[in-house]
Amino acid sequence: xxxxxxxxxxxxxxxxxxxxxxxxxxxxxxxxxxxxxxxxxxxxxxxxxxxxxxxxxxxxxxxxxxxxxxxxxxxxxxxxxxxxxxxxxxxxxxxxxxxxxxxxxxxxxxxxxxxxxxxxxxxxxxxxxxxxxxxxxxxxxxxxxxxxxxxxxxxxxxxxxxxxxxxxxxxxxxxxxxxxxxxxxxxxxxxxxxxxxxxxxxxxxxxxxxxxxxxxxxxxxxxxxxxxxxxxxxxxxxxxxxxxxxxxxxxxxxxxxxxxxxxxxxxxxxxxxxx
Ligand SMILES: *[C@@H]1O[C@H](CO)[C@@H](O)[C@H](O)[C@H]1NC(C)=O
Ligand SMILES: *[C@@H]1O[C@H](CO)[C@@H](O)[C@H](O)[C@H]1NC(C)=O
Ligand SMILES: *[C@@H]1O[C@H](CO)[C@@H](O)[C@H](O)[C@H]1NC(C)=O
Ligand SMILES: [Zn+2]
Numbered sequence: 001x002x003x004x005x006x007x008x009x010x011x012x013x014x015x016x017x018x019x020x021x022x023x024x025x026x027x028x029x030x031x032x033x034x035x036x037x038x039x040x041x042x043x044x045x046x047x048x049x050x051x052x053x054x055x056x057x058x059x060x061x062x063x064x065x066x067x068x069x070x071x072x073x074x075x076x077x078x079x080x081x082x083x084x085x086x087x088x089x090x091x092x093x094x095x096x097x098x099x100x101x102x103x104x105x106x107x108x109x110x111x112x113x114x115x116x117x118x119x120x121x122x123x124x125x126x127x128x129x130x131x132x133x134x135x136x137x138x139x140x141x142x143x144x145x146x147x148x149x150x151x152x153x154x155x156x157x158x159x160x161x162x163x164x165x166x167x168x169x170x171x172x173x174x175x176x177x178x179x180x181x182x183x184x185x186x187x188x189x190x191x192x193x194x195x196x197x198x199x200x201x202x203x204x205x206x207x208x209x210x211x212x213x214x215x216x217x218x219x220x221x222x223x224x225x226x227x228x229x230x231x232x233x234x235x236x237x238x239x240x241x242x243x244x245x246x247x248x249x250x251x252x253x254x255x256x257x258x259x260x261x262x263x264x265x266x267x268x269x270x271x272x273x274x275x
Contacts, residue, residue: 040228042098045262048228058230064265065223065236066141067272076220076273081237083214085116085131085205093186094197099151099257100188101135105158107199112162116205120166120220122235129157129166131205138257140171141226142238143264149173149242151253153208164225166235170212172253175244181207182249188256212241221270226262 040048040055049059058064090110091102104115115130133156140152149171157166184207186198209215217240224232245253 042227042260042262048230052228055228055230057224057232058228061224061230061232062269063222063224063232064230064268065226065234066262066264067221067223067267067270068146068264069142069144069219069238069272071145073219073272075217075240076237078274079120079122079220079237081118081120081215081218081220083116083118083206083209085118085209087204087206088202089116089131089205090200090202091133092197092199093201095188095256096135097258098260099136099138100185100253101133102201102203103133105130105132105162112158113160115158118157118166118168120235120237127159127165129159132156132158132162132164134205134208136172136253136257137226137260138254139259139261141261142169142171144171144240148261150250151257153243155205155208164234166237167223168215169236169238170208171239171242172245172250173242174247174250175242177244177246179207179211179243179245179249181211181243182245182253188252208243211243212239215239217241219273221272223270 040051045058049056089104090107091104092107093100093102095101104110105112112130112132115132117128117130119126119128121127134153135156136151136153138151140149141154142152151172153170153172155168155170156164157168159165181204184203186201215237219236219238219240221236222232223234223236224230225234
C-alpha cells in the first residue's frame with residue numbers, strides 16, 4: 001500500500017498500528033505469486049529489497065533501521081525531546097499480528113492533532129508530532145552493546161498531516177516488580193492475531209514515559225520503517241533506560257508475540273546523536 005496514503009485512512013481501513021508493519025498480517029514469502037504481490041517475513045528480512053521493486057530501499061537505503069547502538073556513541077546532546085501527554089488516552093487494544101498494540105488515531109473520531117503530542121528539534125527546527133499508536137516487538141529491534149532485550153515498545157508519532165515521522169523506542173526486560181504501565185492494560189490473553197480487540201480502552205501513556213525517566217537519556221538517529229517498504233525520513237529515539245516488568249508481565253507479552261525483529265542494518269548516514 002502506498003506510503004502517501006494518510007495514516008487516518010489506513011487506521012480506519014486496516015487498523016494500521018505502527019511505523020513498522022505496512023502490511024498488517026503475518027505473511028510469508030511466496031515466490032509463486034506475482035512479484036509485486038509477494039509478501040515479506042521477518043525471518044527473511046535480508047532479502048526484502050529483492051521481493052518487490054518498491055521495496056528497493058530495504059536493500060539500498062542509507063538510513064535503514066534498526067541499527068546496533070553502543071555506549072561509546074554517547075547519548076543525544078543536540079535534540080530536545082519533550083512530551084505533552086494527557087493522563088488519559090483512549091485507544092483500541094489489539095494484536096498487530098506480532099504482539100500487543102494500541103491505536104489511538106481514529107478511536108472515537110480522534111484526529112491527528114488531538115492526540116498526545118511530543119516535540120523535538122531537527123536542524124534547529126521545532127517539530128510537533130502526535131502519538132498515533134504503539135506496538136511491541138519481541139525480541140527487541142535495537143541492541144545496546146550487543147545485548148538484545150526481550151521486547152521493545154514503539155511509540156509511533158505522526159506529523160500533523162498524519163504521516164509517520166518519529167518512533168520512540170523503549171526496551172523491555174523482566175525486573176523485580178510490576179510495570180504500572182502494563183498493569184493498567186487489559187490482560188493480553190486471547191489477544192492473538194485473529195482480530196480480537198478492546199476498543200475504547202483508557203490508559204495513561206505517561207506511565208510508560210515515567211518508567212524510563214521520560215527519555216532523560218536517549219540515542220537519536222535518522223532511520224526508516226523496519227518493514228517493507230523501508231521508507232526513510234523517520235527520526236528514531238531509543239531510551240537508554242530499560243522498562244522493567246514482572247516475570248508474569250513479560251511472559252504475558254511473549255505469549256501473544258511472534259518473532260518480529262528485523263536484522264540489524266549497517267550504520268551509514270544515520271547521523272547518530274547529531275542532526
Ligand atoms: C502461493 O500463492 C499461490 C497463488 O496465490 C497459492 O495457490 C499457493 O497456495 C501459495 N503457497 C503457499 C505456500 O502459501
Ligand atoms: C498527570 O498526573 C500527575 C500525577 O500523577 C500530575 O502530576 C500531572 O500534572 C498530570 N498531568 C496532566 C496533564 O494532567
Ligand atoms: C485466538 O483468540 C481467539 C479468541 O479469543 C480464540 O478463540 C482462539 O483459540 C485463539 N487462537 C490461538 C491460536 O490462540
Ligand atoms: Zn515497530
